[in-house]
Amino acid sequence: MVSDQIRDDGSIADLPWAAAFDPAANARVLSSVQARGFRAATEVVNRFVRLAEEGLDRGGASDGPATTPAGDVDRVLSAWQKLADQLTRTLTATAATQTDPAKLDLANATASGQLALHADFPGAVSSEVWLHNGGAADMGKVRLRCSDLLSHDGAVVSAAMVRFEPDAVPMFARSSRGVTVQIDVGDDVAPGCYRGTLLADGHADVWLPIALTVRTPDA
Numbered sequence: 001m002v003s004d005q006i007r008d009d010g011s012i013a014d015l016p017w018a019a020a021f022d023p024a025a026n027a028r029v030l031s032s033v034q035a036r037g038f039r040a041a042t043e044v045v046n047r048f049v050r051l052a053e054e055g056l057d058r059g060g061a062s063d064g065p066a067t068t069p070a071g072d073v074d075r076v077l078s079a080w081q082k083l084a085d086q087l088t089r090t091l092t093a094t095a096a097t098q099t100d101p102a103k104l105d106l107a108n109a110t111a112s113g114q115l116a117l118h119a120d121f122p123g124a125v126s127s128e129v130w131l132h133n134g135g136a137a138d139m140g141k142v143r144l145r146c147s148d149l150l151s152h153d154g155a156v157v158s159a160a161m162v163r164f165e166p167d168a169v170p171m172f173a174r175s176s177r178g179v180t181v182q183i184d185v186g187d188d189v190a191p192g193c194y195r196g197t198l199l200a201d202g203h204a205d206v207w208l209p210i211a212l213t214v215r216t217p218d219a
Helices: 017-021 023-060 069-097
Strands: 103-105 110-112 115-119 123-133 141-146 162-165 168-170 175-185 192-200 203-214
Touching: 103 203, 110 203, 115 123, 115 175, 141 162, 141 175, 168 175, 175 203
Parallel strands: 103 123, 115 203
Antiparallel strands: 103 110, 123 175, 141 168, 141 192, 162 175, 192 203
């Protein structure tokens, strides 16, 4: 039987190929491998503890500074701690700079994130918004619309400067589509932040904030 051909140490060298399709055998092998991994990890920890204890014993018998196993362990642990601290700071900084993706959930009439675009010089800038239909009904083709973008001092980027690709997207049941939003930034657009609203035609309760930041070339 398959169970007789699986050794207690977790080895599967003698396991026939047919056993790969036996769920019970697979579960026993996985359990054995996990147990071996736990034992190996425990052994590593125990070796560190023994090194530390031996280092403390040797350190007590010496009047001068000496390199001991405990010192080696301390240096290794210190290096790991510094690495972990650096990794934590990097992940925290990355998470702080990330924003939620712009998303319109048409079936549930909700939206999340913000569509943010940045322009350092005149020309076209673009970003992407995702449309989701998690329902069982086909919604047909959906078109996006955008309001004028207004800055705090009253400057305007006209809605006519906003384009969508594709212009209309078929939203079948249980589907998601990405739409590229492109804004033409002319030479006459002053630096600043221009804000507006993105809407979906036929879905009155769904809207998303959109922000265009125009910077000076040397900013």
